[in-house]
Amino acid sequence: MTADRTSSSRARWIIWGSFALALLVAPWLFSSNLGVTMLCQIGIAIIACLSYNILLGQGGMLSFGHAVYTGLGAFVAMHALNAATGGKPSFALVLLLPLIGGLAGLFFAVLLGYVTTRRSGTTFAMITLGMGELVFAMSLMIPEFFGGEGGISGNRMVEPFMGITFGPQRQVYYLVAFYTFISVAGMYAFTRTPLGRMLNAVRDNAERVEFVGYNAQRIRYLAFIVAGFFAGISGGLAALNFEIVTAEVVGAARSGSYLLFTFLGGATFFFGPIIGAILMVLAFVLFSELTKAWLLYLGLIFMFMVMYAPGGIASLIMLNLRVASYGRLKELLPHYLSMAATGLVALLGVSALTEMVYHRQLDGAAGSTLNFLGLTLDDASTVHWLAAAAVALVGIAAFEWARRRFAQRWHAVQEYIEVEMKKREAAA
Amino acid sequence: MTYALELKDLRKSFGKTEIIRGVNLAVLPGERVAVIGPNGAGKSTLFNLISGRFAPSSGEIWLGDQRIDGKKPYEINRLGLSRSFQITNIFPKLSVFENLRCAVLWSLGYRYTFLKFLANLQDANERADRLLRMIHLERKRDVLAMNLTYAEQRALEIGVTIAGGAPVILLDEPTAGMSRSETEHFIELIREVTVGKTLLTVEHDMGVVFGLADKIAVVVYGEVLAFDTPEAVRANARVQEAYLGSPVADAQSGGH
Numbered sequence: 001m002t003a004d005r006t007s008s009s010r011a012r013w014i015i016w017g018s019f020a021l022a023l024l025v026a027p028w029l030f031s032s033n034l035g036v037t038m039l040c041q042i043g044i045a046i047i048a049c050l051s052y053n054i055l056l057g058q059g060g061m062l063s064f065g066h067a068v069y070t071g072l073g074a075f076v077a078m079h080a081l082n083a084a085t086g087g088k089p090s091f092a093l094v095l096l097l098p099l100i101g102g103l104a105g106l107f108f109a110v111l112l113g114y115v116t117t118r119r120s121g122t123t124f125a126m127i128t129l130g131m132g133e134l135v136f137a138m139s140l141m142i143p144e145f146f147g148g149e150g151g152i153s154g155n156r157m158v159e160p161f162m163g164i165t166f167g168p169q170r171q172v173y174y175l176v177a178f179y180t181f182i183s184v185a186g187m188y189a190f191t192r193t194p195l196g197r198m199l200n201a202v203r204d205n206a207e208r209v210e211f212v213g214y215n216a217q218r219i220r221y222l223a224f225i226v227a228g229f230f231a232g233i234s235g236g237l238a239a240l241n242f243e244i245v246t247a248e249v250v251g252a253a254r255s256g257s258y259l260l261f262t263f264l265g266g267a268t269f270f271f272g273p274i275i276g277a278i279l280m281v282l283a284f285v286l287f288s289e290l291t292k293a294w295l296l297y298l299g300l301i302f303m304f305m306v307m308y309a310p311g312g313i314a315s316l317i318m319l320n321l322r323v324a325s326y327g328r329l330k331e332l333l334p335h336y337l338s339m340a341a342t343g344l345v346a347l348l349g350v351s352a353l354t355e356m357v358y359h360r361q362l363d364g365a366a367g368s369t370l371n372f373l374g375l376t377l378d379d380a381s382t383v384h385w386l387a388a389a390a391v392a393l394v395g396i397a398a399f400e401w402a403r404r405r406f407a408q409r410w411h412a413v414q415e416y417i418e419v420e421m422k423k424r425e426a427a428a
Numbered sequence: 429m430t431y432a433l434e435l436k437d438l439r440k441s442f443g444k445t446e447i448i449r450g451v452n453l454a455v456l457p458g459e460r461v462a463v464i465g466p467n468g469a470g471k472s473t474l475f476n477l478i479s480g481r482f483a484p485s486s487g488e489i490w491l492g493d494q495r496i497d498g499k500k501p502y503e504i505n506r507l508g509l510s511r512s513f514q515i516t517n518i519f520p521k522l523s524v525f526e527n528l529r530c531a532v533l534w535s536l537g538y539r540y541t542f543l544k545f546l547a548n549l550q551d552a553n554e555r556a557d558r559l560l561r562m563i564h565l566e567r568k569r570d571v572l573a574m575n576l577t578y579a580e581q582r583a584l585e586i587g588v589t590i591a592g593g594a595p596v597i598l599l600d601e602p603t604a605g606m607s608r609s610e611t612e613h614f615i616e617l618i619r620e621v622t623v624g625k626t627l628l629t630v631e632h633d634m635g636v637v638f639g640l641a642d643k644i645a646v647v648v649y650g651e652v653l654a655f656d657t658p659e660a661v662r663a664n665a666r667v668q669e670a671y672l673g674s675p676v677a678d679a680q681s682g683g684h
Contacts, residue, residue, distance in 0.1 A: 194533050194549070195542040197522075201530045204519040210501040211479065211511060213534030213592060222540055425567060 016185070023177040027170055036169045038285055043173070043180035044237045045277035049265065050187050051230035052258045057267030058191065059223050060203030061117075062125045065132030066258045068112065069105040069228040071250030072135070073235025075146065076104030078245045081154040089154075091161040098179045098236035105232015106225055113224035118217060120206055132252050139247035151246030154239070166240070176237050183230050188270060190226060199223045257284075260302055266314025275313050293358045297351070326420060328413045335406035342398035349392025352377060356388065430492055432457040432596055432626040433478070433509070438487035438497075440470075440477055447473050448484070449650035455643075457595070460627040462641035464634075470650040471630045472514060475600050478628075479511040480504040491596060506534065510594035514601040514630075516581045518588055520574035524565050527573050527584055529556040531591030555591070562621050563587040579610050583617065590621050597622055599629040603636060615640055638662075646670070 023043075027036050048070050055061040080100045084093050116127045139146035146152070157167045164171055190196045198219050201209050206216040239245050248254065257280060265276020287294045309316050323329045352372055359370040360379045368380040377384050433455045440448040447470050455461055463471050476482045478489055480501035489497040496504050519527050529546065532555045538544065546552070560566050563583040568576060573584060586602060602618060603611045615636050618629075631637050637644060637658070644661040646653040654664045661667055 189545070190542055192545050192547065193542040194538040194544065194546060195540050197526065197530060197546055198533065198540070200522055200526075201519045204521050205517060208513075208517045208519065208588070209530075211505055211517075212531040212588065213502050213505040214540075215500070215502050218540065222542075226542070 019184070020181055023181055026177075027173050033169065034285075036173050038281055040169065040173050040176045040241050041281045041285065042278050043176035044234050044241060045261075045280050046180055046274050047183045047230055047234035047237070048258055049262045049273035049277040049280070050184060050270075051227045051234065052262050053267055053270075053273040054187065054190070054199075054223055054227040054230070056259070056262055057269075057272070058196065058203065059199045059220060061120070061220065061224070062259075063116075063128040063255070064125055064252065064259065065116075065128035065130075065135075065255050066227075066231060067250050067252075067254035068132055068135045069109055069231035070235040070238070070258075071245075071254065072108045073101035073105040073232030074239040074245045074249055075152070075235075076232075077101035077236035077239040078152050078154050079145070081156065081239065082152070089156065089158055091158045091164070091166075094156055094158055094166050094240065095175070097240055098175075098233045101236020101239065102229045102233035105235060106229040108232075109225045109228020113221055113228060117220040117224050120202075120216075120220065128255075129252075132250070132255050135250050136247065136252065139250055146247050147245070149247075151244055153244040156240050156243055172241055176241065179233055179237055183233055184274070187230060191270060195219065195222060195226075260298070264302060264305055264312055266312025266316075268311045269314040269318060272312050272314030279313075291351075291355065291358075292362060293351075293354050296354060322417065323413055326413075326417050328416065332406070332409060332413065335402065335409055338402040339399065339406055342395060342402045344395075346392060346395030346399045348373075349388055349390070349395050352388035353385075353392055356385065430457075431455055431490065432459070432492065433628070434488075434490040435474075435478070436488040436490070438474075438477060438489065439485045440473060440482065441485045446485075447650050448477065450487070451647075451650070451652050453645060453652055453655060455626055455628065457626055458624065460622075460640060460642045461629070461645055462637040462643075463628060463630045463645045463647055464632070464637055465647035465653075469647045471647050472600055473650075474647065475511060475598050475628075475630065478504075479509065479598060502534075505592065505594065508594045509596040509598065510589050510592055511598035512585050512589040512600055512602060514604055516578075516585050518573045518581060518584050521572060523570045523572055524576070524584055525556055525560060525569045528559045528587055528591050529553065531588040532556055532559070532593075535592035535594075559587050559591055562590075563617065579606060579614070582606065582614065586618065586621065590625075594625075596626045597628070599627065601630050601632065603631070603633060611636065 026039050030036065030039060048066075051069075052063070052066045055063045055066070077097050077100050081089055081093065081097060084090070089097075112131055116124065116131060119127060140148075156172070157165050159165070166172055166175065198209065198214055201212075201214075202216045202219050209216045209219070235249070238249070261276035261280040261283075262273045263276070264279055265274065266272025283294065283298060287297070291297070305312065311318075320329060320332075323332065355370060355372050356377055356379045359377075360368075363370070369376050369378045371377075377388070379385075431454045433453075435451050435453040438448055438451040439446065451474060463474065465471050473482070477484045477497070480496070480499055480503070483498045487497065488495060491504070491507055491509050494507050496507060496509070499507075519530060522530065529552055532552050533539075533549075536549070536552050536555070538549065538552065557566075560569055563586060565576075565580060565583060565587070568580060573581065576584060582602065582605075586599070589599070590597060599618065603614050606614060611633060618627075619640065629640070631640075641658060643656060644658050645655045646661060646664075646667050648670050653670055654661050654667050656664070
């Protein structure tokens with residue numbers, strides 16, 4: 001038991017130590033302007049997605065309006081930045097600005113969450129949707145606060161303090177990294193507290209919670225406030241990072257992307273939304289440059305994930321780690337390879353088709369040819385259409401064949417693991 | 429004399445249908461009462477009224493010297509009454525240990541705190557581990573509740589019910605769906621874990637009823653037909669006519 005404890009506490013030090021280390025060295029590994037910019041956004045997104053997962057994964061609350069809390073946090077932070085300065089904010093203000101955003105998020109969660117969390121399930125989802133629309137509509141009605149179409153902007157540069165001005169992106173990154181570490185640690189700690197655990201119980205069975213002495217509605221409300229606080233921190237950081245806040249940060253699209261990427265990363269494990277947040281920034285910054293149809297691909301990925309791996313990427317990782325711990329991962333590797341290869345062919349065909357459709361509909365004036373991964377496709381050529389369709393069909397068929405063979409083997413391995421677990425349990 | 433639980437002219441209607449029609453019942457501290465009656469007699473509804481799942485249409489419910497009718501389930505639980513459910517009602521994605529720990533937290537005063545780590549709550553952890561042994565699931569400590577066998581889930585249901593240490597326990601058909609041998613085993617378990625508590629249980633199995641209960645309450649059509657010792661109830665002509673001797677009861681007890 002004690003040996004168990006020390007080894008688990010050592011594991012904890014290793015995990016958190018390497019997380020801190022990763023945050024520290026990341027801007028040296030990705031040292032380009034784009035790299036550091038993206039790292040800043042990733043840190044901000046990590047806090048936002050983790051705070052969203054307090055609702056979705058830990059509390060079973062499907063919110064369609066989480067951007068209200070990140071967004072309002074950002075607006076209040078931006079106003080604080082502008083109000084106190086008259087041109088130049090103080091070092092302390094910039095340092096504490098994310099916290100101001102957090103308090104704003106908390107305040108609005110206290111206010112709006114009281115109504116929202118009175119219900120659970122579908123009704124809860126509907127109310128959050130309504131709340132989101134309400135706040136977005138207000139952003140157009142109150143330009144004094146939301147800045148109208150142009151939003152509000154500010155200046156984060158301070159008088160140099162020990163050489164720090166927060167002007168360079170890299171300096172902002174370290175502020176983001178600091179808050180990311182603290183917030184991730186804080187939210188992880190939350191999952192280990194009585195309230196955090198009772199939140200899981202409410203997710204599982206809200207009725208039973210009431211018969212062990214807890215008010216489920218109160219638990220949901222308190223958790224909502226905690227989530228609002230961290231969401232606000234993320235918003236405050238975003239205000240500093242971009243130096244501009246527009247109405248779209250409270251909009252439904254933003255809320256939707258929190259939901260989508262938290263789910264993709266995996267809502268059932270604490271670290272899942274971190275993966276989701278990284279993917280979110282990659283998708284928004286890089287993927288969107290690559291192709292105009294990126295939202296369509298994103299939708300497809302999301303759909304397949306919901307159908308085949310509802311636990312998200314995190315659960316895929318954990319399942320494979322379990323297989324590995326029983327020494328059966330090796331036999332699955334060829335299957336993964338064949339699925340990757342056939343999947344790639346299918347993707348090639350489908351994306352060629354998609355790009356041709358997009359080109360034809362959107363860039364028709366630029367001629368009928370387009371560049372696709374170094375190939376020149378012509379959307380006026382029937383042969384090209386047929387070829388792309390053929391590649392897609394062959395790819396899909398081959399992938400399905402590979403998937404079925406994999407599924408068979410996968411089930412066999414899972415059965416083996418179940419039996420082994422029973423054996424170990426009996427031996428214990 | 430204060431009763432552990434007292435119902436005074438309790439009534440409940442759903443729409444125009446009166447399901448509970450003036451129930452009076454007074455249970456002494458430490459008594460074990462079996463509530464029996466044909467299907468649809470209102471036994472489960474009675475438990476739902478007492479535990480706060482539904483509010484009664486009229487009448488009073490007293491838990492010791494506290495009036496609890498119309499209170500919320502969590503308020504009633506905090507005052508010292510805990511219940512189990514006929515259909516297993518646990519936290520499926522939490523481990524057995526976590527299920528039990530969730531059920532002890534309020535009674536140990538931890539309320540809604542997020543400023544303490546669960547791992548450091550020695551009293552809660554010890555109590556959850558003790559409960560784990562009491563319901564004989566120590567080898568399933570870290571198994572998710574949804575992966576337990578049916579009988580194990582029923583045991584966990586009892587564990588969650590008694591976890592808070594409430595002096596008054598309501599068990600709604602604890603042995604429902606169990607085989608004969610499992611039932612015997614289970615009754616022994618219930619007897620062990622409810623020592624010194626006031627116990628009300630809905631039960632169909634007549635063997636169990638006469639073995640476990642100090643007193644039997646016969647509920648028929650929303651009324652208490654008889655409330656007495658097992659011998660007296662067995663001898664009661666009205667009960668025999670209404671319930672015990674009827675083909676329904678024979679079919680039910682034979683069916684188990």
